[in-house]
Amino acid sequence: GQSLEQPSEVTAVEGAIVQINCTYQTSGFYGLSWYQQHDGGAPTFLSYNALDGLEETGRFSSFLSRSDSYGYLLLQELQMKDSASYFCAVRSWTSSGSARQLTFGSGTQLTVLP
Amino acid sequence: DGGITQSPKYLFRKEGQNVTLSCEQNLNHDAMYWYRQDPGQGLRLIYYSQIVNDFQKGDIAEGYSVSREKKESFPLTVTSAQKNPTAFYLCASSPDGGGYTFGSGTRLTVV
Numbered sequence: 001g002q003s004l005e006q007p008s009e010v011t012a013v014e015g016a017i018v019q020i021n022c023t024y025q026t027s028g029f030y031g032l033s034w035y036q037q038h039d040g041g042a043p044t045f046l047s048y049n050a051l052d053g054l055e056e057t058g059r060f061s062s063f064l065s066r067s068d069s070y071g072y073l074l075l076q077e078l079q080m081k082d083s084a085s086y087f088c089a090v091r092s093w094t095s096s097g098s099a100r101q102l103t104f105g106s107g108t109q110l111t112v113l114p
Numbered sequence: 115d116g117g118i119t120q121s122p123k124y125l126f127r128k129e130g131q132n133v134t135l136s137c138e139q140n141l142n143h144d145a146m147y148w149y150r151q152d153p154g155q156g157l158r159l160i161y162y163s164q165i166v167n168d169f170q171k172g173d174i175a176e177g178y179s180v181s182r183e184k185k186e187s188f189p190l191t192v193t194s195a196q197k198n199p200t201a202f203y204l205c206a207s208s209p210d211g212g213g214y215t216f217g218s219g220t221r222l223t224v225v
Contacts, residue, residue, distance in 0.1 A: 004156075033213065042204060043157070045213035087156055094170075101147070101172070102214060104156040 002026040004105035006088055011111045012078055020073045020108045022088035030091040030100055032064050032071045037107070038084045046073070046086075075110070083112045116141045120205050120217035126225050127192065127199060135190045135220045137205035144210060146188040150174060151202040151219075160203075163188055192222065200224050 004024045012018040022032070031050035035043040047055055049064035049071060061074040075082055085107040091100050118139045127133045139146065145164050149157040159172030163182040177196025182188055188207075192199045200223050206214040 035214075042216040042218050043214075044216070048213055101159060101162055103159070103173075104149075106156040107154075 002090060002092065002103045004088055004090060004103065006086075006105045006108050008106065009109045009111070011113065013113045014078055014080060016078050017074065017076050018078060018110065020075075020086050020088075020110070022071050022073075022105060024069050024071075024088070024090050024105075026069075026090050026092050026103070028093035028095075029066065029069075030093060032062070033089045033091060033102065034060075034062050034073045035087045035089060035104075036084050037087065043087060048091075078112050080112050080114065083110060085109050118205055118207055118215055118217035120203075120220050122220060123218065125220055125222045127222060128225060130194045132191055132193050133222070135192070135203055135205075135222070137188045137190065137217060138186055139188075139205075139207045139215075139217075140186060141207055141209075141215060142185070143207035143212075143215070144185070145208045146182070147206045147208075147214070148172075148178070148180065148188070148190045149204045149206065151204060157204060160190065 006022045033048045034046040037043040047062035054063045059076045064071040087104050087107045089102040089104045121136045147162040148160040151157050158174050160178050161180040163169040169180050169182050179191045203220045205217040208214045
């Protein structure tokens with residue numbers, strides 16, 4: 001089976017830096033994605049790592065270590081609007097080797113305080 | 115603008131009733147997915163389809179059915195066999211190997 005672990009809650013203040021970790025167990029690993037979801041809304045794609053290393057997109061960066069089955073999302077210069085749930089998701093091959101699908105973690109609720 | 119449209123936004127189902135949730139995309143994506151989200155939890159895969167006229171069960175397919183007769187459409191039917199259907203249902207699509215685009219969701223409540 002597949003499993004992902006991430007912290008359930010993180011709190012930080014405006015302007016700070018926060019790191020949300022994600023560890024995973026899966027067969028047929030292909031890549032690690034991050035999604036943001038505001039209350040009652042649809043998840044939106046933030047980043048994707050297929051190779052080891054850091055990917056930077058504006059204030060958000062994502063890191064992957066395939067050997068450690070570990071990744072993290074780094075949010076810099078936090079703003080109030082960053083308060084949301086953040087999900088890591090593993091993309092993997094099915095047992096038949098014919099499809100790639102996402103398995104989501106349970107999400108980390110980030111609260112940004114003024 | 116391209117995107118995914120889910121309807122209705124809110125749906126109420128009586129006990130023993132089947133209901134169908136609509137999902138339409140104009141992104142020309144081959145793959146489409148249905149996820150279920152319960153309060154404070156992550157997304158669990160119900161069904162997915164990589165191409166027209168083909169679909170596969172996800173992790174929690176029992177009590178659900180789908181069809182993929184057109185590339186643009188992937189409706190989900192919640193049958194009476196699904197004993198706890200109250201949840202937030204999200205449809206998504208993706209190009210091959212690409213990031214997912216999600217619809218705005220349907221909130222289903224059993225009354």
